[in-house]
Amino acid sequence: MQHFYDGQIRRYLTQIIRMLSNFSYKDSEGKLVQVPVMYGDMTRQVASIINGNSENKVPSAPRMAVYVTGLEMDTSRLADSSYVNKLNIRERAYDEDGKEYLNTQGKNYTVERLMPTPYTLTVNADIWSTNTDQKLQILEQILMLFNPSLEIQTTDNYVDWTSLSVVNLTTTTFSSRSIPMGTETEIDVATLGFTTPIYISPPTKVKQLGVVTNIVTSIFDETKGTIELNLSMPEIKAWQDTSRPEAEIKPKVFIDENGVEQRDYGYMDNIKQDTSAVVSTTYRNYDLLVLNTSIKLIENGIAGKITWDEYIQAFNDPYQAGITQIRLKRSDLDNEIAGTVTINPLDEFTMVVNWDPDTLPTDTIITGPTGANSKINYIIDPLKTSPVDLKTTGIRILLLDESVGDPENTDGADAWKNADGSDFVASANDIVEWDGSKWSIVFDASESQDQVIYTTNLNTGVQYKYQKGEWLLAFEGEYPHGTWRLKF
Secondary structure, three states, X not given: OOOOOOOHHHHHHHHHHHHOOOOEEEOOOOOEEEOOEEEOOOOHHHHHHHOOOOOOOOOOOOEEEEEEEEEEEOHHXXXXXXXXXXXXXXXXXXXXXXXXEEEEEEEEEEEEEEOOEEEEEEEEEEEEEOOHHXXXXXXXXXXXXXXXXXXXXXXXXXXXXXXXXXXXXXXXXXXXXXXOOOOOOOOEEEEEEEEEEEEEOOOOEEEEOOOOOOOOOOOXXXXXXXXXXXXXXXXXXXXXXXXXXXXXXXOEEEEOOOOOEEEXXXXXXXXXXXXXXXXXXXXXXOEEEEEOOEXXXXXXXXXXXXXXXXXXXXXXXXXXXXXXXXXXXXXXXXXXXXXXXXXXXXXXXXXXXXXXXXXXXXXXXXXXXXXXXXXXXXXXXXXXXXXXXXXXXXXXXXXXXXXXXXXXXXXXXXXXXXOOOOOOOEOOOOEEEEOOOOEEEEEOHHHOOOOOEEEEEOOOOOEEEXXXXXXXXXXXXXXXXXXXXEEO
């Protein structure tokens, strides 16, 4: 891992110290005196300097000292660590000579922000005072701000989605002295305890936007033509040209064997029909096999016969590992599925794909006894696999091929019984959930024939789609030519 440091925790501490700054008190002469604030986690050397290299010197007061008492991960705010948020930024052009911004577009960037990790920062603020009046003046000014929290902002960079946070006042200790008071020190310390939810973010990826190098257009009247996607194969239908006057149709002119010029109008009949006259194609009409994060070219029904280097050499655009994209077009999705590709150094017939999660189908949220979830944990055949070892609260299982139990059987399989001994009945293709005491059907396939459901198997990372009474791979499989392309 490359070294990085952004001073994120330091910025939170700085804001808390600034929050406690600029408070004052009135002394015995009626003058306003500002209370200094310092970070209290000092070394022995620093403490010795403050005390004037003497143990007999009384520390100056009043003052406030801020120090960290705890930093713990907040599991209640954890989110998908693989989530990537993309933000497109467009700058105004800047004139270096005139030192001013112009009314034209400048540089463009794409910022990829990774999901941050949540923590809870605990901080104490010690208020040193020499008498009760000092302490009451300071406390009254601070305490009135917290009802119950105060918002802070660590940066004004709008790209930083973790800049805003709140500070909560959780504990208050009025005095460090006991009754009867000792004579060891004149300083009385009141302690305020604060907690603030923070995020620690990994470095963002900043990429400069590219320019359009190729534009692919159809050769027919696109205002009247239609494009249909049968399964995943695009079929472009020609415009039915029967209403066009014959005088506007240009005939095919040729010289016959006798040297006489001839005009043929008959060839036009082929494009007047509403058929698949124009078909979208891919270079050399190779098909594509997609298996999770790997892709292979298909030639004449055989996958892994053509190397990717051989295929890419035909293009003028340079291949760049991790930057060049694969794009898939499907009839069931409005957008293209995209991902960056890298040729496998150990297998030149295979490309490894890093799929863009923003382009994949979104998993369907299904509510169950333990809450809402869009994932499943396992796919099992209930006749071959026992769920006894899998029973954990909240686990979800997709039943494959076979049903569980029989409504007419009074004593079903022991492995699928509930905690109270009652039988559980479910059908094939159902999604079931264990809530700690019993099984429940969270997705009933028999009642959802017309629904389209997406879910991902957490055990394998494979995404599935339920449609028309069966579960299928969401996007994996064979893609005919014309339904995929490389974007350099």
